[in-house]
Amino acid sequence: MPQGHRIRLGRLFGIPVEITPSWILLSILVVWSFWARYTTVFHHRSDGVAVAMAVAATIILLGSILLHELGHAVMGRARKLRVSAITLYIFGGATTASDPTNPLDEFLFTLIGPTVNLVLALGLWGATGLADGANLAAIAQVTGEAAWLNLLLGGFNLVPAAPLDGGHLLEAVAWRITKDRPRAIRISARAGAGLGGGLIGLGVLELLMVRGGLVEGLWLGLIGYMLFEGARSEATRAWVEQVLKGKPASVLLTEHAAPVTSDTSVGWLVNSEFARHHVDAVPVEDHGHTVGMVLAADALAVPERQRLHTTAGDVMRPMSSLPQEPSDADALEILRLLSDHPLVALVGADQHVIGAVSQRQVGMVLERLHYLAADNPTWTHS
Ligand SMILES: [Zn+2]
Missing domain, CATH: 3.10.580.10 (CBS-domain)
Known part of the structure; x- marks a missing residue:
């Protein structure tokens, strides 16, 4: 989890919501990239419309990430975990909660996050249909893209590899079957290290072999590296749990x-x-x-x-x-x-x-x- 300076935005359901300074940078970047896209797609419209669309799309996207985390937090509360904060940072968010003490708690606490994104995707597609019917092309464009992004967020998070939500689902299932939590964490961490390593490899390939693949290659490599590091810290967690288990x-x-x-x-x-x-x-x-x-x-x-x-x-x-x-x-x-x-x-x-x-x-x-x-x-x- 990212450390460093955090800015407290406020509380939602009594849970502190914090952002890191990188999150502000991300928001500006996201608005800019949406704007760049909309000026090309809607080149016949005024600049004001493209800016408004970019801001709306950014609010929906970042709001979706917040709702994903809020899902974890509310479910965590319902399962009697101590939820201490929601932090939004450059690549999404994190909900800090006490460690679940049984596989079912971990499974439900984790599953709710991607589920929120999939439900949002459905809702946004519904809104897109309505906007299309009313001939509101700009709104349909924004909600349609936000629906796809939520599908992508939910889908990617379900990949069974630590530290993604899917990795924690895999861990919960393996924990239930093996009754051995450290072993379950190791299984999920191995999948994460494999996925991270694979993405780094793909990034390097894209960088070297694909013309104009520089930016995409770097992104893939960066995401792969973050997954790999996340998986490594999960493996450390398994080791800590194993050496301290049953000790006074x-x-x-x-x-x-x-x-x-x-x-x-x-x-x-x-x-x-x-x-x-x-x-x-x-x-x-x-x-x-x-x-x-x-x-x-x-x-x-x-x-x-x-x-x-x-x-x-x-x-x-x-x-x-x-x-x-x-x-x-x-x-x-x-x-x-x-x-x-x-x-x-x-x-x-x-x-x-x-x-x-x-x-x-x-x-x-x-x-x-x-x-x-x-x-x-x-x-x-x-
Ligand atoms: Zn999540």
């Missing part, structure tokens, strides 16, 4: 954090705790009870000359504001929580906090496990 959350802690008292200076924490240990947060205990945690990021945010006079109690976050899990909870559940929270505190058997797991720590632990797993095929590593 405590394996994700690189080190147990020694508790400090609330009058400990932040200067000491930075120089002695965070500088020397692989911990991202330290528990603060008063009278034998954990009252909060000091996050390394919060401690480092205190200006250097004030650190000696600032205490752990000044900068700590109260335990009530941090997600907590028992140290023997499922490690995969901690990964799920980390998609919504910067860190998760782990509570030991004696009710004392033994440390906090962060994305950074998970990365270090996985790297370590990967290094130790000699039989692991290297291509699953990203």
Whole structure:
């Protein structure tokens, strides 16, 4: 999934809708390419009509992508997944949701997206028929093309290869049959790597063999590359799921954090705790009870000359504001929580906090496990 800066547009059904700056660039490009097309198709009309048609076609196309994602989001909610955001970026969109815990949830959550496009295609063809009947050629042109694009969107997304929706459908079916999710993800990732590689090959062929095939060849290659990369990260996901399956959350802690008292200076924490240990947060205990945690990021945010006079109690976050899990909870559940929270505190058997797991720590632990797993095929590593 694309990272980086996002702009919040608003909420739909309570779900935040965000765009990346690349999306704005895409919208301008799409308007321009529709306009270029309509000025040739409708050369006898005024420029104003072509511009209006291009804008309308762009709104329908980008709206269709948004509705596809909204379909995933609403279905995700209905299947009790935690849906956190819809992001629109240059090649479509993504709905961020917690991992489904059974094949049926994954199947339904995925299937709704392409279904929305196929239904939209039918609706748009209906509208085209009406516009044709009323002799509204410009409207019929726009809705007719939008119908084809929705058919293409729905159809392409149904190709059974990760990371496309079809890949997740294949994964859900394979998961149901084999009862082995990591294996199911690997099957779908292999199909994705194959499809991506095939498209890259076709792109190169087109570039070399077809006259004037430069732009199309580059597009094919780019789409192939994105599929290949997406498939690779799915394969990594399968590997992570496999190595962490059935493991306790405590394996994700690189080190147990020694508790400090609330009058400990932040200067000491930075120089002695965070500088020397692989911990991202330290528990603060008063009278034998954990009252909060000091996050390394919060401690480092205190200006250097004030650190000696600032205490752990000044900068700590109260335990009530941090997600907590028992140290023997499922490690995969901690990964799920980390998609919504910067860190998760782990509570030991004696009710004392033994440390906090962060994305950074998970990365270090996985790297370590990967290094130790000699039989692991290297291509699953990203
Ligand atoms: Zn989708």
